Amino acid sequence: EEQRQKLENTVRITTLGLMAGGIAHEVRKPLTVLTLAVDQLKAWCDDKTLVREGLPVLMDRILRNVSLMEGIVRSLTSLLREGAQDPFEAVPVKRILDDAMTLCQHNFQREKIELRLSEIPDITLECRSCQLSQVLANLLNNARDAVNALDEKWVSVDVYTGNDKVVFAVTDSGTTPEPAIRHKIFQPLFTTKTAGRGIGLGLSISKRLVESHKGRCVLDETHPNTRFLVELPLKQAAGEPAGSVS
Secondary structure (H helix, E strand, C coil): CCHHHHHHHHHHHHHHHHHHHHHHHHHHHHHHHHHHHHHHHHHHHHHHHCCCHHHHHHHHHHHHEEEEEEEEHHHHHHHCCCCCCCCCEEEEEEHHHHHHHHHHHHHHHHHEEEEECCCCCCCCEEEHHHHHHHHHHHHHHHHHHHHCCCCCEEEEEEEEEEEEEEEEEEEEEEECHHHHHHCCCCCCCCCCCCCCCCCHHHHHHHHHHHHCCCCCEEECCCCCEEEEEEECCCCCCCCEEECCCC
């Protein structure tokens, strides 16, 4: 158990390292806006000519970017936390996806990979949200690496609900892996990535985290593209502690 936790911590830190440039860029954008807004407020104060019509717009801009930075920090915290001892809580599906995508989207933009997102249902999911955000971040990063050298580069995230379940589908523009790879794809330390891009633990850990939620993480072998499905019950079995998160 101790060795497993060490390996999972290694995966989290490795993932964070691969996304560090994107995280810095995402933080820098709102900081720039905040700096300009404060400079404008200072200029108004120095001139003693406070423009009342412009003040609400400026304050909204400041609050919006503070909220953006708060979301980035929350996403980063979710990625780093182990979360195994967290109670199951009712969390909006949108928030789980936002936490995963916030830290990934800059790298997609930088590498000119189209990131498609379907409409997200307005529902909650009983889960340990930090663990599911880690699962989705792993799948998104894997998909990004897989299509980076292709002529057609896109990754789509779709969310389906029905029969008291929710399914996250992460699909990329690559073709379905060959049978020899399919059978090994969830094995620990198996990877098709080049050196420095991964250590072959992301998918095996993601599978375990999903199964700890009474769900399943599988490769959709019937799809023409590479597609991973994360299927979860909307509510955990009776007896699991559940709270609520806004």
